[in-house]
Amino acid sequence: xxxxxxxxxxxxxxxxxxxxxxxxxxxxxxxxxxxxxxxxxxxxxxxxxxxxxxxxxxxxxxxxxxxxxxxxxxxxxxxxxxxxxxxxxxxxxxxxxxxxxxxxxxxxxxxxxxxxxxxxxxxxxxxxxxxxxxxxxxxxxxxxxxxxxxxxxxxxxxxxxxxxxxxxxxxxxxxxxxxxxxxxxxxxxxxxxxxxxxxxxxxxxxxxxxxxxxxxxxxxxxxxxxxxxxxxxxxxxxxxxxxxxxxxxxxxxxxxxxxxxxxxxxxxxxxxxxxxxxxxxxxxxxxxxxxxxxxxxxxxxxxxxxxxxxxxxxxxxxxxxxxxxxxxxxxxxxxxxxxxxxxxxxxxxxxxxxxxxxxxxxxxxxxxxxxxxxxxxxxxxxxxxxxx
Numbered sequence: 001x002x003x004x005x006x007x008x009x010x011x012x013x014x015x016x017x018x019x020x021x022x023x024x025x026x027x028x029x030x031x032x033x034x035x036x037x038x039x040x041x042x043x044x045x046x047x048x049x050x051x052x053x054x055x056x057x058x059x060x061x062x063x064x065x066x067x068x069x070x071x072x073x074x075x076x077x078x079x080x081x082x083x084x085x086x087x088x089x090x091x092x093x094x095x096x097x098x099x100x101x102x103x104x105x106x107x108x109x110x111x112x113x114x115x116x117x118x119x120x121x122x123x124x125x126x127x128x129x130x131x132x133x134x135x136x137x138x139x140x141x142x143x144x145x146x147x148x149x150x151x152x153x154x155x156x157x158x159x160x161x162x163x164x165x166x167x168x169x170x171x172x173x174x175x176x177x178x179x180x181x182x183x184x185x186x187x188x189x190x191x192x193x194x195x196x197x198x199x200x201x202x203x204x205x206x207x208x209x210x211x212x213x214x215x216x217x218x219x220x221x222x223x224x225x226x227x228x229x230x231x232x233x234x235x236x237x238x239x240x241x242x243x244x245x246x247x248x249x250x251x252x253x254x255x256x257x258x259x260x261x262x263x264x265x266x267x268x269x270x271x272x273x274x275x276x277x278x279x280x281x282x283x284x285x286x287x288x289x290x291x292x293x294x295x296x297x298x299x300x301x302x303x304x305x306x307x308x309x310x311x312x313x314x315x316x317x318x319x320x321x322x323x324x325x326x327x328x329x330x331x332x333x334x335x336x337x338x339x340x341x342x343x344x345x346x347x348x349x350x351x352x353x354x355x356x357x358x359x360x361x362x363x364x365x366x367x368x369x370x371x372x373x374x375x376x377x378x379x380x381x382x383x384x385x386x387x388x
Contacts, residue, residue, distance in 0.1 A: 014059045014060065015039045015040075015041075015057065015058045016039070016040045016060040016061075016062065017040075017042075017043065017053070017056075017058045017060070017062070018041075018042050018062040018064075019042075019043045019046060019049035019061070019062070019064060019067065019075075020062075020063075020064035020066075020067075020091070020093050021044050021064065021067065021093075022064070022093045025064070025093040029062070029091065041056075041058075045067055045070075046067040046068075046069050046070030046071075046075045047070060047156070047297040047298075049061065049063070050070075050078070050296075050297065050298070050299070051292075051297070053079065053083055053086075054299070055279065058083075058086060060086070060087050060089065061079055061083075061087070061088045061089070062089045063075060063076060063088060063089065063090050064091055064092070065090055065092045065094075066092070066093055069156070069297075070154075070156065070297075076090065077150075078147065078150075081143060129145065130145060131144075131148055131171065131175075132178070133170055133173065133174060134167065134171070134174060135311065135314050135315050135318045136308060136311030136314060137310075138303075138308035140303040140307060141303070141308055141311060144171065144300060144301075144302060144303075147298075147300050148174060148175050148178070149178060152174075152178035152179045153178070153179060153180065155269045156297050156298045157270050157271070157295050157296070157297045157298065158172075158175060158271045158272070158297070158298045159235075159273070159278075159295050159297075159300070160172060160271065160272070160274075160299075161273070161274055161275070161277075161299065161300070161301045161302070162273075162302030162304070163275055163302075163304050163350055164349070164350065164352070165305075165349045165352030165353055166303070166305070166351060167302060168233070168273040168275075169188065169231065169273065171302065172229070172271045172273060173186060173231075175229075176228070176229040176231075176269075179229070179269065181227065181228045181229055184225075184226075184227035184228030184229075185224060185225050185226075185227070185228035185229075186225070186228055186231065187221050187222075187224050187228065187230050189203060189230075190234055191232065191236075191238045192233075192234040196239050199242055200245065201218070201220070202220065202221055203220050203242070203246070204220040204222060204223075204245070204249075204255050204258060205217070205218050205219045205255070205257040205258065207258065207259040217257070217260075220255060220257065222268060223255055223264060223266055226266050227267055227268075228268065229270075230268040230269070230270050230271070231271045231273070232270065232272045232273070232295075233272075234273065234274060234275070235274050236274040236275070236278055236281055236287065238287075243287065243288045243291050247290060247291045247294060249266075250294045250295070251294075253265055253267070254266070270295065304347075305347040305350045306346055309343050309344075310343075312343045312347075312354065313334075313339045313342065315354055315355075316334055316339065316354060316358050317334060319355050319359070320333075320334060320358055320362060320371065323358070324362075330369070332362070332368075332369050332370065332371060333370050333371070334358075334370070334371045335370050335371065335372050337372070338361075338371055338372055338373045338375070338376060341373050341376065342357075342376065358371075360375075360376075361376045362375075
């Protein structure tokens, strides 16, 4: 390596991950830029880097500008937000070692476990515009909008996580509507709502006579989504035998109906969602690790409503406006004191609970043009609404 290259030195406690499709480049970079102390790991793609970061803490991520799957600038932006204070460096495997690995101006060498003054690319400002059918301008939701808009144009597998009622399906639909597949089907399957005995036929279809009651052949939900997006909700409830079948489909892009030898190639973009920590399920052998890495290429985590209270008023007024429009009634308003109360409520059921509370208050208000605190009070509520 020439004197113009910028070496990366590190202490024994520093952990570095390098992502590049060029194995020779990874080896040369590791040997030339890192001392024999500490720990260095290598991956070949951006998706592998994100998956590795989910399970192992690192101090430095070195990203090749020429990744085979995801844009390195976008990955850098995600990592800086999701895994702060990890430092991110961009390198160019095609520049040649004589031009130096680290982009200019080069940062100072790493001291102990921290990287000093790294060269950072200019990031695109967060787009505050909500996704289709979504309401809220809090910083937490702006981050969600940003990630969804980044991944929407690609066919990358997305895993949406968050508590029940946070709007995971709404985000999945928005990603579909912002993609090139928007004119094609968006098909939803809720793994928790279908008995295990029927799940395979529901997903992959079945031939006539495949089982008792199968009086005619049927195309599965995955096949129905051909050309569009297949949304698998509550994927954490997928039984282990079905996890193996789903993994095979994700690897081969082929479906075989139950009771039939015919194989069909299906072109779908897969988005999954769950309200559980899948990595915990992986550790407990309840969820396949290889399937997790297939579906969690691009994770998006939705915040609970209690962590974005500033969006509560806008959400409540949005739901009220929709109710008035649906009922053909003139617009109604929510009193300032009621909005203050709504903002302070814990909303353990998140946005869905707030929506139901507004609907109930709308009904109780009758002909009144304003909803007050008493309209939101419930005798069976563990948390009572009061004037504040």
